[in-house]
Amino acid sequence: MQTHLAKALQHSADGKSATITRSGWTWSRIRSVAFWVTTFVIVFELTAGSVWNLLTIEWIEVQLHHLGYPHFFAYVLGAWQAGAAVAIIAPGLPLLKEWAYVGAFFLWSGAVVSHLSVGDGLQSWGVPLMFGACAVASWVLRPADRRLPQTRLRRDRSAGAGQDGATSPDIRPRAWVVPIGLLVVLYAVSFLTLPVMEDVMREQAVELGWINE
Template identity: 40%
Template sequence: MTTQIMEPARALRVRRILYRTATAAVVAEAAVGGWWDIARVSYVRDIVVHLGYPTYLLVILGVWKMLAAIVLVLPGWPLVKEWAYAGTVFVYTGAIASHLTVRYDRWEVALLSALVLLTVVSWALRPPDRRPAGSGCRITARP
């Protein structure tokens, strides 16, 4: 009887840990990556140029990444959080497509794919207060 009561609490704790870990990774990458983009760090600039994009795109992406990082850590604004999650998925999947198309640093596809996965995990496991009213995704822990 005690194990039945403990299982939902344990599942909730695991879910919370997974959510926080995935979200921390997504926020850290968005914040650091955004800063690198805005600063046009040579490593990032060289990749963007090699992929065939103009360097001013870095500033645009960097600003949006920084805003996404801020929104994902702040309480409230559930609809804006949805946009932030969507934006990060667009950035990562766009980068995957670009790397595969140009056949440049294909090993980075694994890292980018992991970031897509972490973003989806963070989005799917977010607490109810971070979801817009009436959102369809409801992943709950089963007893």
């Protein structure tokens, strides 16, 4: 009975795997797409956040005041957000990536706790919660060349290992073209959309009662 059940489950799994393969969506491809989508989301938020904090727009000022943080905290956050964006999107640098992911998680989880501590509702802490979840997903789904050797998955080691059993990340100058280009675009978008976003965030601050219209 158990043998027949095991065969039936294996046949079902093989059938599903074959269906996914025929459609062109293997687990490896799904994982890669999910990784880059979540990574793009958090890197975009980190770049935009660094611009907002370093320029200390009105939304940042009223939010810091609302949460009870000092004004200079914005510059600290902005500088570290810029560094984390570079570390996460850059090729190689696995140790820096670990610290960047940890910092990003602390940033957004800290924002959630800060808003909860002053009694804010989902409208205030739901967004940082979403970014924190994306940071965790990006970290979990990161490929072998973005992991420290001791944290690589067994299948990553067998798929990408060389003679020494380790994966050598592509850190040639050409590998930096796309990350640098992406960062330039994201920062350009952040600066160009800043006037519009300031108006939008001011309306939200008024709606939340943080400032008077």
